[in-house]
Amino acid sequence: MRGLDLDPLWQVAEAQPSLPGRGRAHGTDFSTACGEILIAVNEDGSRAVLFPTESDDAFASDTTTKVQVTKRTLRFDGDEAVYVAVSCSADRLNGVFTTLAAEMIQASEGVSRPSAVILATLDEWRDLLSGEKSEILTESKLVGLAAELLTLLAVLSSDPHRDVTVWTGPQGALHDIRRGPEALEVKGTLSREGLSVEIHGLRQLEPPTDGRLHLVVFRLERDVEHGFSVPDLVRSILDLGVSRLEFVKRLGHVGYDQADEANYAELRYAVVDRYVYAVDGTFPRIVRASLVAGDAPAGVTLLRYTVDLAGATPTPLSTTEADAAVQTVAGVS
Structure with a gap:
C-alpha cells in the first residue's frame, strides 16, 4: 500500500492565492478511472477532496x-470534469478528515x-465525525500513550x-x-530518579491463560528540538498501512482526538x-x-499499588531478549 501524506499537499494548496472563480487544488498521484484525485481548498477555506467520476455516477448527496x-x-x-466532492466544514475535524480522506482516496x-x-x-466513520470533543x-496520560504507541x-x-x-x-x-x-x-514515565510503575487491579499483572506477559517500561525525557511527539507516532503507525478506522477508533477510546494534535505536537520527547x-x-x-480467598474481599472495588523496579530485582531482560518478547506479539518467533 502506497503511503499518502495529505497535509503537505493541502498546505501547498492553501498557500495559493485565493482568486474569484479560481479553485485551489493539488494532485495526489492517485487516480480514479476518470482522472487524478485532487485535494482542494474551497472558497470558504475549508478542505476538500475531489474524485473524478463518470457523468452518470448517480448518488444522493x-x-x-x-x-x-x-x-x-x-x-x-x-478542462471541465465531474467530481464527487468530499468537504469538511469544521476546522476542528481536519485531523480526522485527513485520515478519512486518505482512506477514501486509496479505496477509490x-x-x-x-x-x-x-x-x-463515510458511513463507517460517521461516529467519529459526530462525536463530542x-x-x-x-x-x-500523553506519556503513557507515547509508550504504548x-x-x-x-x-x-x-x-x-x-x-x-x-x-x-x-x-x-x-x-x-x-x-x-x-x-x-506498557508503562511510561518522565521521572529521572528511581523507576516505579503504578498497577491497577489484581489482574493487570496476570499473564493470559497458558501464555506469557511482559512488562514494558519507557523512561522518556522532554526534547523540544530533536524529540518526537505523539502525533508523529500516530502518523508513523498510519504510514505502515494499518486499518485507519480501527486505529483512530482506538485512539478515541483512550481520549486522543486528532483535532487537538496542534497542542500535542508541542510536547516532544526522547527515549532515555x-x-x-x-x-x-x-x-x-x-x-x-x-x-x-483467591480474589479481593467483597466490597473492595479498586486496588492500586506501586512496583519499585529500581532495585536489584526484578532484573530487566537483555536487549536481545526484550526485542524477542516484542517480536512474539508481532507473530514472529
Missing part, C-alpha cells in the same frame, strides 16, 4: 455530518464511479499483516497489547531507556493468587 459529499462540475486549467483508486465506496467509507489529555509501532513494524487490533487496551482488555497467549503491559521484564512467579506483584 450526504450532508448529515460536518463531512459532506456532493456532486460538482468544476473546471481546472481549462482505479474506480470509475467512486461515489459508492466514498459513501460506504474530548478533553485534552494530561501530560501524564512506541511499543505498538515496534510490534506492527514486524507484523506483515499490520494488525492494529493487537492494541487491545483501548477496548477494555486486561493488557495493552496482545496476540493470542502473548501479552505486553526501555526496560522489559518477564512477569512470572518471581516478579513483585499482587494478583488473585496472592490472596487467601
Whole structure:
C-alpha cells in the first residue's frame, strides 16, 4: 500500500492565492478511472477532496455530518470534469478528515464511479465525525500513550499483516497489547530518579491463560528540538498501512482526538531507556493468587499499588531478549 501524506499537499494548496472563480487544488498521484484525485481548498477555506467520476455516477448527496459529499462540475486549467466532492466544514475535524480522506482516496483508486465506496467509507466513520470533543489529555496520560504507541509501532513494524487490533487496551482488555497467549503491559514515565510503575487491579499483572506477559517500561525525557511527539507516532503507525478506522477508533477510546494534535505536537520527547521484564512467579506483584480467598474481599472495588523496579530485582531482560518478547506479539518467533 502506497503511503499518502495529505497535509503537505493541502498546505501547498492553501498557500495559493485565493482568486474569484479560481479553485485551489493539488494532485495526489492517485487516480480514479476518470482522472487524478485532487485535494482542494474551497472558497470558504475549508478542505476538500475531489474524485473524478463518470457523468452518470448517480448518488444522493450526504450532508448529515460536518463531512459532506456532493456532486460538482468544476473546471481546472481549462478542462471541465465531474467530481464527487468530499468537504469538511469544521476546522476542528481536519485531523480526522485527513485520515478519512486518505482512506477514501486509496479505496477509490482505479474506480470509475467512486461515489459508492466514498459513501460506504463515510458511513463507517460517521461516529467519529459526530462525536463530542474530548478533553485534552494530561501530560501524564500523553506519556503513557507515547509508550504504548512506541511499543505498538515496534510490534506492527514486524507484523506483515499490520494488525492494529493487537492494541487491545483501548477496548477494555486486561493488557495493552496482545496476540493470542502473548501479552505486553506498557508503562511510561518522565521521572529521572528511581523507576516505579503504578498497577491497577489484581489482574493487570496476570499473564493470559497458558501464555506469557511482559512488562514494558519507557523512561522518556522532554526534547523540544530533536524529540518526537505523539502525533508523529500516530502518523508513523498510519504510514505502515494499518486499518485507519480501527486505529483512530482506538485512539478515541483512550481520549486522543486528532483535532487537538496542534497542542500535542508541542510536547516532544526522547527515549532515555526501555526496560522489559518477564512477569512470572518471581516478579513483585499482587494478583488473585496472592490472596487467601483467591480474589479481593467483597466490597473492595479498586486496588492500586506501586512496583519499585529500581532495585536489584526484578532484573530487566537483555536487549536481545526484550526485542524477542516484542517480536512474539508481532507473530514472529
